[in-house]
Amino acid sequence: MTARTTSETARDIPEATVARLPVYLRALTTLVEAGTQTCSSEDLAAAAGVNSAKLRKDLSYLGSYGTRGVGYDVDYLRYQIAREIGVTQDWPVVIVGIGNLGHALANYSGFRSRGFRVVALLDADPERHDEVVAGVDVRAFDDLEQIVADQGVAIGVIATPALAAQAVADRMVACGITSILNFAPAVLSVPDGVDVRKVDLSIELQILAYHEQRKAQSA
Amino acid sequence: MTARTTSETARDIPEATVARLPVYLRALTTLVEAGTQTCSSEDLAAAAGVNSAKLRKDLSYLGSYGTRGVGYDVDYLRYQIAREIGVTQDWPVVIVGIGNLGHALANYSGFRSRGFRVVALLDADPERHDEVVAGVDVRAFDDLEQIVADQGVAIGVIATPALAAQAVADRMVACGITSILNFAPAVLSVPDGVDVRKVDLSIELQILAYHEQRKAQSA
DNA sequence: TAGATTGTTAATCGATTAACAATC
DNA sequence: TAGATTGTTAATCGATTAACAATC
Structure with a gap:
């Protein structure tokens, strides 16, 4: 600092x-x-x-x-x-993992309208390459370094299965990404200076279940 | 109480x-x-x-x-x-709004494996009815009351556009749902005793952007 | 000036952390 | 018994809230 x-x-x-x-x-x-x-x-x-x-x-x-x-x-x-917040400028973002959730994220209009631009969709599965999602080509995960360097990407989104998430995070960090939004149900370890935020769909439901259970008990 | x-x-x-x-x-x-x-x-x-x-x-x-x-x-x-937490029992859940995100949620295996069972997918658009997503029929939103009563649903998931969210929440509350997971970018008002949790994809990105901006400034 | 509403203070509340006595 | 590790205590830190002086 x-x-x-x-x-x-x-x-x-x-x-x-x-x-x-x-x-x-x-x-x-x-x-x-x-x-x-x-x-x-x-x-x-x-x-x-x-x-x-x-x-x-x-x-x-x-x-x-x-x-x-x-x-x-x-x-x-x-x-x-x-x-x-920093959203008067535009932040280029890459999304890795184009399954159901990746699709939904790529199509989510709330990103673009709030200062984020999805510049690349990456997937490890060659079957998915050259598919077009939300107007963006799906490309090989190996293109990550090139894209990050070319577009000055600082923020990466992980929407892969849990098992792949750490490896994806490591590659992201290695090529200079310093903020990661993680949708995979896995705990990521990253070096100091890299921010990770986690969105876990099932955790939110579990928190609701806990309170729901207590309501039922006191009724 | x-x-x-x-x-x-x-x-x-x-x-x-x-x-x-x-x-x-x-x-x-x-x-x-x-x-x-x-x-x-x-x-x-x-x-x-x-x-x-x-x-x-x-x-x-x-x-x-x-x-x-x-x-x-x-x-x-x-x-x-x-x-x-209360996930040794099974919680029946309804999802309302079967757009991109609703699809992803319906297909999300992490729900079933963690004590939640998606018993119904509802959408206001008649074009979507009788579509089958993740093995569950998409049905009319008007079937909500029936389904909640029949299956004893206590937890509802809202994945509609922001404008529809409050009306959906009102209907859910009226028919006895007491926990809501809201993916719509809208603030819901609900009576006491109803829990709402909110997942907002773009808010998480904005928090990252804030910190990213500060890293750039101090570099 | 009188009414309205901000920005700040100070008290309270809840969460985190380090240290260690209890105990397997 | 000696070593390891829990469960708890107490101190610290950060967040929330109500009240109100400042000021438009």
């Missing part, structure tokens, strides 16, 4: 706040689309599904973008949050 | 711990499949990607299932965790 002077130092935003910024961004986008120009912290909090104290505390880490007695300019606040 | 005597009171397990139990369960299943019979908290923590202090603290909320000086019986601990 390089030392920075105070003025350069990005404010340290708590992880819990970072995780909610995209939620606020989406709520603001909805408000913009509805033609709303100004909103209070109460309004925005309701739209985002949090309480207003938490919202104001979260926004306070970014700066002071509201007007006391008035509220927030929806469009301005939306831009500030987008800039803070 | 009904009052309960002390002996009936289920131990109150912190949410953060509940969210990790499925991770431990998966790690234990992997160990069982590898033929491992005993493991230390250090071993299991490594397999689950947490530190061993956290693991032991988490397990302590469930009871005392290890042996000092020895470790944990893998199979026994796995059963205890599965029982605590």
